[in-house]
Amino acid sequence: MSDRVWFNGQLTPPEQASPSVASNTLHLGIAVFDGIMAYWNDGRWNCHLIDDHLDRLLAGSGKMGLRLQWTRSDLADGIRELLETLPARTHYLRPIAYRTAAEVFFEVAVESASVCIFAVPVERDIDAPYRCQLSPVQRVRHEAIPATWKVSGAYANSYLAERTARDEGYDTGVMLNTSGFVCEASSSNLFFIVADRLVTPRADGDLFPGLTRRLIMQLATARNIDVTELDIRPEELGNYEAAFLCGTLSEVRPISAIGNITYGSAANKMFADLLADFRDCTHGPGLRCLTADTGGR
Numbered sequence: 188m189s190d191r192v193w194f195n196g197q198l199t200p201p202e203q204a205s206p207s208v209a210s211n212t213l214h215l216g217i218a219v220f221d222g223i224m225a226y227w228n229d230g231r232w233n234c235h236l237i238d239d240h241l242d243r244l245l246a247g248s249g250k251m252g253l254r255l256q257w258t259r260s261d262l263a264d265g266i267r268e269l270l271e272t273l274p275a276r277t278h279y280l281r282p283i284a285y286r287t288a289a290e291v292f293f294e295v296a297v298e299s300a301s302v303c304i305f306a307v308p309v310e311r312d313i314d315a316p317y318r319c320q321l322s323p324v325q326r327v328r329h330e331a332i333p334a335t336w337k338v339s340g341a342y343a344n345s346y347l348a349e350r351t352a353r354d355e356g357y358d359t360g361v362m363l364n365t366s367g368f369v370c371e372a373s374s375s376n377l378f379f380i381v382a383d384r385l386v387t388p389r390a391d392g393d394l395f396p397g398l399t400r401r402l403i404m405q406l407a408t409a410r411n412i413d414v415t416e417l418d419i420r421p422e423e424l425g426n427y428e429a430a431f432l433c434g435t436l437s438e439v440r441p442i443s444a445i446g447n448i449t450y451g452s453a454a455n456k457m458f459a460d461l462l463a464d465f466r467d468c469t470h471g472p473g474l475r476c477l478t479a480d481t482g483g484r
């Protein structure tokens with residue numbers, strides 16, 4: 188990770204941003220985070236969908252009673268400052284709002300919280316298809332913990348799905364929701380292709396409606412592709428010719444299999460077109476769509 192982090196308005200060594208060992212962030216997962224890709228393109232950063240990511244962080248933090256003293260534009264300035272310290276290559280940025288104080292017992296009052304933003308260098312344009320497990324881990328119910336708030340504690344669910352899948356030799360796990368419909372992977376949304384239709388699990392509340400999912404739906408609509416949100420049963424997975432995952436970090440990844448159902452995703456024309464459109468958004472010459480960038484370095 189980056190040598191320095193942006194912590195409560197200042198660049199500091201990461202150790203200075205650590206929560207107390209008695210913080211309820213550590214014990215109960217009371218924190219809200221997000222992830223933003225800072226693409227390094229031809230001498231400048233493109234922080235893909237930065238405004239949407241920061242709005243999501245601020246909204247989730249507010250709902251969790253983590254009161255932040257920084258506005259969206261303060262956080263964007265913080266990201267700019269942090270980027271100035273980084274080597275010129277693509278990074279994943281992780282902003283997180285959390286409590287640093289020693290609070291052993293339940294503290295439910297709205298209190299001021301800390302924000303830290305750090306960066307991790309990442310590869311981009313990884314084309315290798317994913318082999319997915321149909322996970323025995325069920326997606327956590329949104330009535331228990333709202334999916335859209337990105338609460339750290341809720342991600343024990345994603346961790347378990349991911350760990351179970353990797354232990355059994357898969358790349359990731361695809362979870363069902365509590366009604367038994369195909370929901371999403373541990374940190375990415377799903378799309379399926381059949382003939383000239385694009386299909387994605389319905390955003391029923393348990394599903395995390397990712398920004399990349401929204402972008403893919405917009406890109407498909409711009410190509411006059413019919414996009415359908417649907418409840419998909421696991422036994423219907425074989426009805427599709429191709430499938431892919433999408434998310435900030437996973438970007439747009441073809442799926443070669445879910446359980447014993449195989450797909451020819453990487454060679455699918457609609458998949459290839461949507462992937463090209465996506466890459467045009469993240470680091471193409473036109474930087475189309477909803478991207479916001481932080482300007483020159």
Ligand SMILES: Cc1ncc(COP(=O)(O)O)c(C=O)c1O
Pocket residue numbers: 222345371372373374375376395396397398399400433434435436
């Ligand atoms: C559970 C879950 N689903 C899907 C996604 C994809 O969302 P996005 O495209 O906004 O990164 C994420 C990533 O944040 C996630 O945590």
